[in-house]
Amino acid sequence: MGAGDSLENYETLLEDHLEESLEELEKTEYSTDLGIMMAADARRVSSGEMSSDEYWGKYDDVAVSEFGEDYEQTPNPAVDRVQQTIREETAETLSCDACSLPDVAEDVDEEPSEDDHIPQWGMVIDLEKCVGCESCTTACKAENRTPPGVSYNVVMEQEHGVFPNVTRTHMPRPCLQCQNPPCVQVCPITATYKMENGITTIDYDRCFGCRYCLVACPYGARYFDFGEDYQDEFDEEGKVEVPEYGNERTFEDTTGQAMKCNYCHHRLERGEEPACVETCIGDARYMGDLADPESEVSEMASDQRAFRLKEEQGTDPNMYYLK
Amino acid sequence: MSTRSYNFGFQDSRVRVGWYAILAVLLVVGLYGLYVRLTTGLLETNLTAEVPWGVWIAFYIYFVGLSAGAFLVSAMANVLGMRSLHAIERDALFVAIISMIVALLFVQSDLGRIDRSFAPLLHRQGMSVLSWEVHAYAVYIGVLTGELYFSMRKDLVTVSETGSGIRAKLAGLLTLGRTDVSEEAVATDRKWLKRLGILGIPLAIFFVHGGTGLLFAVNHSISYWHTGVFPVIFIISAVVSGLGLVVALYVARSKFFGDHLSRELLAGLGKLLGAFILIDIGLKALDTLVGLYGMSPAKVETWYLIVFGENAWAFWLMVIFAWLIPLAILSRKRWRRSPRMMVVAGLSVVFGVIGTRFVIVVPALLVPDMDGMPAGVYAGTAEEWILSVGFIALGALIYTVGAELLPLKPLEDDH
Numbered sequence: 001m002g003a004g005d006s007l008e009n010y011e012t013l014l015e016d017h018l019e020e021s022l023e024e025l026e027k028t029e030y031s032t033d034l035g036i037m038m039a040a041d042a043r044r045v046s047s048g049e050m051s052s053d054e055y056w057g058k059y060d061d062v063a064v065s066e067f068g069e070d071y072e073q074t075p076n077p078a079v080d081r082v083q084q085t086i087r088e089e090t091a092e093t094l095s096c097d098a099c100s101l102p103d104v105a106e107d108v109d110e111e112p113s114e115d116d117h118i119p120q121w122g123m124v125i126d127l128e129k130c131v132g133c134e135s136c137t138t139a140c141k142a143e144n145r146t147p148p149g150v151s152y153n154v155v156m157e158q159e160h161g162v163f164p165n166v167t168r169t170h171m172p173r174p175c176l177q178c179q180n181p182p183c184v185q186v187c188p189i190t191a192t193y194k195m196e197n198g199i200t201t202i203d204y205d206r207c208f209g210c211r212y213c214l215v216a217c218p219y220g221a222r223y224f225d226f227g228e229d230y231q232d233e234f235d236e237e238g239k240v241e242v243p244e245y246g247n248e249r250t251f252e253d254t255t256g257q258a259m260k261c262n263y264c265h266h267r268l269e270r271g272e273e274p275a276c277v278e279t280c281i282g283d284a285r286y287m288g289d290l291a292d293p294e295s296e297v298s299e300m301a302s303d304q305r306a307f308r309l310k311e312e313q314g315t316d317p318n319m320y321y322l323k
Numbered sequence: 324m325s326t327r328s329y330n331f332g333f334q335d336s337r338v339r340v341g342w343y344a345i346l347a348v349l350l351v352v353g354l355y356g357l358y359v360r361l362t363t364g365l366l367e368t369n370l371t372a373e374v375p376w377g378v379w380i381a382f383y384i385y386f387v388g389l390s391a392g393a394f395l396v397s398a399m400a401n402v403l404g405m406r407s408l409h410a411i412e413r414d415a416l417f418v419a420i421i422s423m424i425v426a427l428l429f430v431q432s433d434l435g436r437i438d439r440s441f442a443p444l445l446h447r448q449g450m451s452v453l454s455w456e457v458h459a460y461a462v463y464i465g466v467l468t469g470e471l472y473f474s475m476r477k478d479l480v481t482v483s484e485t486g487s488g489i490r491a492k493l494a495g496l497l498t499l500g501r502t503d504v505s506e507e508a509v510a511t512d513r514k515w516l517k518r519l520g521i522l523g524i525p526l527a528i529f530f531v532h533g534g535t536g537l538l539f540a541v542n543h544s545i546s547y548w549h550t551g552v553f554p555v556i557f558i559i560s561a562v563v564s565g566l567g568l569v570v571a572l573y574v575a576r577s578k579f580f581g582d583h584l585s586r587e588l589l590a591g592l593g594k595l596l597g598a599f600i601l602i603d604i605g606l607k608a609l610d611t612l613v614g615l616y617g618m619s620p621a622k623v624e625t626w627y628l629i630v631f632g633e634n635a636w637a638f639w640l641m642v643i644f645a646w647l648i649p650l651a652i653l654s655r656k657r658w659r660r661s662p663r664m665m666v667v668a669g670l671s672v673v674f675g676v677i678g679t680r681f682v683i684v685v686p687a688l689l690v691p692d693m694d695g696m697p698a699g700v701y702a703g704t705a706e707e708w709i710l711s712v713g714f715i716a717l718g719a720l721i722y723t724v725g726a727e728l729l730p731l732k733p734l735e736d737d738h
Binding site: 149150154156157158171173182185186187188189190191206207208209210211212214215216217218219220222223224225226227228255256257258309310313314 | 363364365366368370371372373375376433434435436439440442443445446447448450451452453454457538541542543544545688691692693694695696
């Protein structure tokens with residue numbers, strides 16, 4: 001297959017997406033032919049027809065002359081700490097920066113600037129607004145696809161008074177994200193830890209399932225994957241990905257390990273609220289930064305109606321309720 | 324000396340065959356439990372998020388206690404110089420080692436990820452009692468093994484030189500090449516035995532068993548455990564169970580292996596056992612009164628569940644077998660000197676303390692963390708019990724084989 005073939009193929013491919021695509025590509029200062037050739041060969045590398053070493057050997061010189069300093073200072077994608085596809089000797093000969101992306105990222109992250117504000121995620125639940133519909137519980141199950149018997153959020157029902165003077169309160173309980181979490185204190189292997197943003201999470205690559213944290217939590221907010229799942233209720237068995245675990249994890253990966261609410265960390269990373277907060281029909285849940293005194297949650301937390309659960313335990317939860 | 328035949332096994336081969344047959348049956352049953360555990364994980368247990376610890380953790384603390392108790396009996400012999408106890412010193416050490424192995428098998432089976440069992444040795448966490456415990460257990464097993472070696476070495480040399488067959492071969496191997504039996508060498512053994520004993524006593528009391536009690540007591544979340552005297556009670560009931568087992572084995576050895584039995588020693592052990600049972604009851608009563616006097620709902624509810632709940636069998640097992648029966652037997656001087664009565668007392672204690680351990684683990688976890696949360700329900704499944712039977716049978720098998728092959732009873736009675 002020559003470069004001509006590739007060009008034609010790519011033209012068709014490109015036309016599917018964008019009319020007048022070649023004209024569009026010509027607008028850049030770099031060579032269109034080179035770009036298409038590199039793209040065609042890259043496909044050969046991924047299909048196994050060409051090795052990564054051959055590829056970079058072929059294009060290294062051209063890339064230097066075409067992209068200059070930009071190329072020389074960019075890490076090569078074939079160089080990686082875990083899955084390096086190129087031989088070390090070849091990597092050494094390349095003109096581009098022969099270190100991996102994570103290495104570069106580490107250097108960049110090393111010194112956060114002074115004004116980087118680290119939030120302390122906290123929650124306020126207004127019990128007067130809570131109607132006990134449990135949509136938070138449902139949203140949590142749906143979002144995190146927790147196994148049977150595991151529900152990061154529950155709503156505790158409490159009845160007060162003697163008939164006919166009775167009232168009922170509903171108290172939703174996700175993880176309270178304590179400042180002094182007993183679960184972290186007892187874990188023998190630091191498989192559970194508190195992140196800088198105030199959220200306590202679990203490392204599923206480390207937890208060995210002793211369940212000491214379940215015992216230690218005064219709020220019953222920790223759960224365990226005993227191995228049950230809903231897999232047979234899905235069409236594609238074993239294929240369901242759970243966002244909480246990251247993209248590569250499935251149900252099996254958490255079997256035999258402790259589980260807990262982490263305020264839908266995957267959603268927070270995307271700038272979204274936890275599923276329970278977003279779904280609350282009465283707008284009873286508020287999520288925000290307790291380290292920011294101006295935030296809505298900080299203001300509510302200092303309200304007269306605010307209280308916290310089991311303060312005598314010294315856990316200092318980042319979770320306030322409004323009476 | 325040389326005229327002795329070093330036959331320290333069963334005297335009656337029918338008893339031997341019968342005993343091994345029983346163990347074989349129990350081990351086969353246990354193997355099935357192991358198969359289920361390894362293939363289905365924790366699915367076949369009744370453990371839940373509310374009651375995350377059950378039968379296996381109860382047996383784990385039971386065997387840690389048995390080990391610490393048996394060790395303290397041996398330590399009294401060589402550190403406090405209670406010479407009359409030398410006859411049972413090695414037996415106690417050997418039982419302590421086996422109990423510890425069985426305890427670790429139990430706790431390992433309880434892990435969700437058995438493949439990560441060694442994680443605590445790779446990732447330490449200084450704030451975690453459990454992290455400290457794992458290391459204490461490892462050092463403790465080392466100390467016990469070292470002590471048994473120094474205590475037994477001289478006799479191992481004798482057996483390897485004058486005995487025959489597998490016993491002599493095994494004894495030769497276990498001397499680790501130190502075959503000097505001069506007075507000087509034996510004195511060195513005694514010196515190291517004493518040193519290890521001195522290291523072992525605080526290790527067993529405060530770290531191994533006190534620490535296991537601490538593992539529970541530090542949990543502010545479970546008020547029944549969260550008292551200062553809780554780890555102390557752990558230690559006392561450990562000594563009770565350890566003494567009970569040592570007494571039972573002492574009698575059993577004389578019955579089946581034909582070892583010499585000293586009625587004075589038996590009566591002495593009986594008095595010690597009685598005293599520790601009384602301390603155990605006393606401390607538990609104090610702890611209970613402090614708890615109930617405060618009328619804290621969680622404590623009152625836990626006590627209600629302990630005495631009247633579905634797991635009340637454990638409490639009554641403790642009261643009847645660990646307290647009442649042995650105390651009744653030990654209260655009479657004539658019975659304290661009777662091997663038959665003392666073996667009943669010893670076995671009764673060993674059986675009853677299983678109840679003590681269940682009372683600790685299960686009922687306290689049944690109480691909901693907060694009003695409005697589901698109450699726990701727990702009873703061990705057949706699978707949980709079957710695996711437990713297997714591990715216990717394995718411990719008994721290791722003991723029996725060891726007792727048949729090793730000079731656990733000093734060849735020369737030095738008292």
